[in-house]
Amino acid sequence: xxxxxxxxxxxxxxxxxxxxxxxxxxxxxxxxxxxxxxxxxxxxxxxxxxxxxxxxxxxxxxxxxxxxxxxxxxxxxxxxxxxxxxxxxxxxxxxxxxxxxxxxxxxxxxxxxxxxxxxxxxxxxxxxxxxxxxxxxxxxxxxxxxxxxxxxxxxxxxxxxxxxxxxxxxxxxxxxxxxxxxxxxxxxxxxxxxxxxxxxxxxxxxxxxxxxxxxxxxxxxxxxxxxxxxxxxxxxxxxxxxxxxxxxxxxxxxxxxxxxxxxxxxxxxxxxxxxxxxxxxxxxxxxxxxxxxxxxxxxxxxxxxxxxxxxxx
Ligand SMILES: Nc1ncnc2c1ncn2[C@@H]1O[C@H](COP(=O)(O)OP(=O)(O)OP(=O)(O)O)[C@@H](O)[C@H]1O
Ligand SMILES: [Mg+2]
Numbered sequence: 001x002x003x004x005x006x007x008x009x010x011x012x013x014x015x016x017x018x019x020x021x022x023x024x025x026x027x028x029x030x031x032x033x034x035x036x037x038x039x040x041x042x043x044x045x046x047x048x049x050x051x052x053x054x055x056x057x058x059x060x061x062x063x064x065x066x067x068x069x070x071x072x073x074x075x076x077x078x079x080x081x082x083x084x085x086x087x088x089x090x091x092x093x094x095x096x097x098x099x100x101x102x103x104x105x106x107x108x109x110x111x112x113x114x115x116x117x118x119x120x121x122x123x124x125x126x127x128x129x130x131x132x133x134x135x136x137x138x139x140x141x142x143x144x145x146x147x148x149x150x151x152x153x154x155x156x157x158x159x160x161x162x163x164x165x166x167x168x169x170x171x172x173x174x175x176x177x178x179x180x181x182x183x184x185x186x187x188x189x190x191x192x193x194x195x196x197x198x199x200x201x202x203x204x205x206x207x208x209x210x211x212x213x214x215x216x217x218x219x220x221x222x223x224x225x226x227x228x229x230x231x232x233x234x235x236x237x238x239x240x241x242x243x244x245x246x247x248x249x250x251x252x253x254x255x256x257x258x259x260x261x262x263x264x265x266x267x268x269x270x271x272x273x274x275x276x277x278x279x280x281x282x283x284x285x286x287x288x289x290x291x292x293x294x295x296x297x298x299x300x301x302x303x304x305x306x307x308x309x310x311x312x313x
Contacts, residue, residue, distance in 0.1 A: 004034070004162050005034040005035040005162050005163070005193055005194050005195045006034055006068045006069040006084075006162035006163050006195050007031065007032065007033055007034045007068070007069055007070075007195065008031070008032040008038075008055070008066070008067075008068055008163060008195055008197065009030075009031045009032075009065075009066065009067045009068075010028045010029055010030050010031075010051070010064075010066055011029055011064055011065045011066065011067065012027045012028070012029055012063070012064035012065070013025055013027070013028045013029070013051070013054055013061060013064040013065065013066050014026055014027055014028070014061065014062050014063045014064045015047070015050050015051075015054060015059060015061060015062050015220070016062045022219055023047075023062075023219065023220055024047045024050045024220050025047040025050050025051050025054065025220035026047075026219055026220040026221045027064065027221070028047075028051060028064070028216075028220065028221070028222055029064075029222070030214055030222060030225045032195055032197060032212070033195075034069075034162075034195050035193040035194070035195060036195060036196070036211040036212060037189060037196040037198055037209055037210050037211045037212075038196065038197050038198070038210065038211070038212050038213075038214060039197075039198045039199070039200060039205075039206040039209055039210035039212070039213050039214070040052070040197065040198070040199045040200075040214050040216055041199075041200060041201070041203060041206045041213055041214070041215055041216070041243070042215055042216035042217060042218075042223070042243070043217070043218055043243075044201070045218065046216045046217060046218050046219070046220060047216060047219070047220030048167075048199045048216055049167055049199065050220065051197075051216070051220070052165045052167055052197060052199060054066055054073075055068075055073060055085065055163075055165055055197065056073075056081065056082050056085045056087055056165060057073055057078060057081060057082075061073075061074070068081075068084070068162075068163060069162070083107060083110065083111075083159055083161070084159075084161050084162060084163065085161050085163045085164070085165060086156030086157055086159065086161040086163070086164040086165070086194070087156060087164075087165050087166075087167075088152050088153055088156045088164065088165070088166040088167070088169045089152075089166075089167045089168070089169070090167065090168045090169065090171045090172055091172075093152070094140040094148060094151060094152065094155070095140070096139065096140050096141060097139075098139075098140075099136065099137055099138065099139060100122070100126070100135050100136050100137070100138050100139070100140070100143070100151050101118070101119065101122040101136035101137065103140065103151060103155055104118075104121070104122040104125055104126070104151065104154050104155045104158050105118035105121070105122055105158065106155060106158070107155070107158050107159030108121060108158055108159060110159075111159070119136075121158060122136055122154075122158075123136060125154040125157060125158055126151075126154060128154065128157070128188055128191070128192075129150040129151070129153050129154045129157075129184065129188065130150060130180075130184050131147060131150055131151070131154075135147070135151075145172060145173060146173050146174075146177040146178075146180075146181060149169060149170065149173060149181065150181065150184075152169070153169065153185070153188075157188075157192065157194075161194070162194065162195060163194065163195045163196075163197075164194045164195070164196045164197070165196075165197050166196060166197070166198045166199065167199045168199055168200055168201065169181075169198070170182065170200075170205070171200070171201070178205075182205060182208055182209060185209070186208075186209065198210070203243070203244055203245060203251075204251070204254070206228070207228040207232070207251055207254060207255065208254065210227075210228055211227065212225060212226060212227055212228075213225070213226065213227075213228055213231055215231065215236075215239075215240050215243060215244075217239055223236060223237065223239055223240050223243075224236040224237075224240045228255060229252065229255050231244065232244060232248045232249075232251055232252040232255070233252065235248070250279060251279070253277065253278040253279035253282065254277045254278070254279040254280070255277070256277065256278045257274065257275055257276060257277050257278070258272065258273075258274050258275070258276050258277075258278065258281060258295055258306060259274040259275065261278070261306060261310065261311075262310075263295055263303065263304025263305060263306055264292075264304060264305045264306065264307065264310070265304065265305065266294065266302045266303065266304055266305060267292050267294055267302075267305035268292075268294060269288075269290050269291075269292040269293050269294045269305065270284055270285070270288040270290050270293055270294065271293070271294045271295070271296050271300075271302065272284055272293050272294075272295060272296070273295070273296055273297075273298070274295060274296075274297065274303075278311055281293055281306065281311055282308070282311050282312075285308055285311070291307060291308050292305050292306070292307045292308070293305060293306050293307075
């Protein structure tokens with residue numbers, strides 16, 4: 001089965017749907033380096049889903065090209081191409097009559113993997129996405145929406161594809177579970193290091209998940225492609241600035257954690273861990289009506305403090 005991560009290049013990729021005025025994706029050019037997460041954000045109807053589907057050829061390019069590790073998607077056999085790409089969508093599309101284990105084993109089965117191998121691999125993947133191994137024998141209807149979404153992710157990872165396409169994978173999930181899935185997805189990505197193209201409507205999710213963001217404007221044109229930090233600090237134009245929101249200075253604070261700051265001596269106050277973002281730390285101060293936070297290590301021991309003034313600086 002495939003492995004590693006692949007570089008993905010959109011090269012003037014263009015899609016015009018027949019009978020529609022204007023392009024859905026218009027001369028889109030960008031490179032996603034191997035092992036990075038690129039998040040596509042932009043207004044509804046802007047062409048994000050179309051851009052993803054051009055990659056696995058659920059939709060064919062009108063002009064331009066898309067290359068995976070240097071090979072054009074047009075030059076590849078469709079079956080081979082799709083086996084090398086994990087695809088996760090909002091309504092997961094699990095097979096209802098198959099157990100979770102069988103769902104996860106879909107692609108490995110195509111590769112002729114034996115049943116025992118698939119069983120072991122499913123158990124590993126369930127653990128990886130944070131589900132108990134006992135879920136293997138259940139059916140999709142016996143899972144919550146968030147759990148099904150994890151199974152969808154496990155299934156997409158099962159063939160060990162070098163590239164993952166994720167179209168609003170956490171879109172229909174409540175905020176608490178969504179935050180947890182985002183955290184788990186990031187932890188997972190640190191382990192498996194796939195190249196990922198991730199579509200979301202949620203700019204906060206984009207900033208949290210993305211190594212790079214591609215802001216797409218209506219008509220499928222690229223407005224800006226850069227790291228979240230660069231985009232928050234220097235939006236390319238009014239469209240981008242408006243899209244990321246007037247609170248972009250506050251959003252930028254979510255890119256830094258307390259571990260990056262110089263702490264004062266241990267003090268009394270509401271406690272927070274080193275991994276907390278500066279934005280969350282400020283929110284905690286406001287909520288607790290405090291002026292100083294006690295910062296703790298993994299074991300919960302207070303190792304220092306940080307004041308409101310220091311956070312704002
Ligand atoms: N099969 C199709 N035939 C014709 N037009 C289509 C087709 N699929 C999408 N479109 C049009 O192409 C444009 C881009 O659609 P697309 O689904 O790529 O947008 P999107 O950015 O994913 O939107 P959303 O955020 O709402 O999911 C829209 O104007 C849409 O109406
Ligand atoms: Mg879409």
